[in-house]
Amino acid sequence: MSWIGKTYGSALGKKAAMALSGLLLVGFVLGHMAGNLKAFLGAEKYNGYADWLREMGSPLLPHNGALWIARVVLLGAVLVHIHSAWSLTRLSRKARPKRYYTLTAQQATYASRTMRWGGVIILLFVLYHLAHFTWGMSWAHPDFEPGNVHRNFVEGFRVWWVVAIYVVAQVALGFHLFHGFWSAFQTLGLNHERVNAWRRPLALSIALVVSLGNISLAVSVLMGWVS
Template sequence: MTKTRSPIRSNVGLKAVMAVTGILLVLFLIAHMLGNLKIFTGETAFDHYGHWLRDLGTPLLPSTWFLWIQRTALLVAVLSHIAAATVLAARARAARPVKYAHRKAVRGSYAARTMRWGGVIILLFVIYHILDLTTGHLNPKGDPSNPYGNVVADFAPERWYVTLFYTLAIVALGFHLRHGVFSAFRSLGQQTPRGERRARAAALVLAVALCAGYLAVPFAVLTGLVA
């Protein structure tokens, strides 16, 4: 009796998994960026926002439960995204087991060539970010009652290396998004020259907007605009 491969394990199914999880992660990134930018409204407003996130879902759910449900869902999305990408890459290599004796250099985008190491940097950054501003273990202040103070302490001028690492991770995220969003548009049928130009432009605008939004906070603290 021949076993039938589950549709979700087919190449089309795995690409669908990457697309769905990618959309979920992009939506989270946009919402998280907008929340971060509330720091420019002042300490009181930002702290209120931070406490509101912790109490979201109450009294139906105990305090912070919604955040942990959200974090669990995001973790599943990230792991599914990585797993699907890994399997697809392995299948692509297996489909061409013998390397070409001679092959001309292919001119690819910088983002496409750096998707793998960019993904590793982003993953390491997410782990650090959670230990820093979520659990507070790596934050010099680590006070759950004062989110504004935690951010200011984290990106203080003497901790320039944190801002540097943050910048590196966000730039890697930007390249990852630019390539990923463009690929998603192509999968949706934007394969005419005009469609590809529009897809590239949309992917670039989204990546630049998210990078600018995320980097605005650490550099505002570093330069004293937020203190």
């Protein structure tokens, strides 16, 4: 195990850990978005999907078993992602104690330059999102009914400012994914002249699919297309 500690001790190792945990989280947001599109199929299908999530892996795993495994793995990935970002940011801050009078941006994308604060926005949003739909805290969701996923979903998005929060967060997530997914290829050394041309379009597609998919859900409820 010491090689893991030694690798994570280096900045390149931390970057690799950030990339791997990030890719895992990209997989999660893709699945999360795709699964929630079932909301368009009506209450029965959507609630059925929610029940299936709890029975996933049955009978090998107990009730909620796979769900909890996923939660623990995701939490681990989030912690690794944040810790590596935090310590690498500190390393970079130390590397230039005296700033320039002017430093002209050359070709860095808006997405790349907003990774750190974008990440903070996404973290705050995830906490709000959990309070809203998972924990059903009364300040976030006054009309929460445990277990009735479709109803909570519809009631939750009837409020315009809630939808606004989700839209802003999804735009932030889209930018984060656009740079992060491409960046992971660089960090993990996955470059080859045959794949290089596909990395940007792939990152753009994932960013667009995830954020537009999620936005479509919240907006559809607000517009009354889903009830």
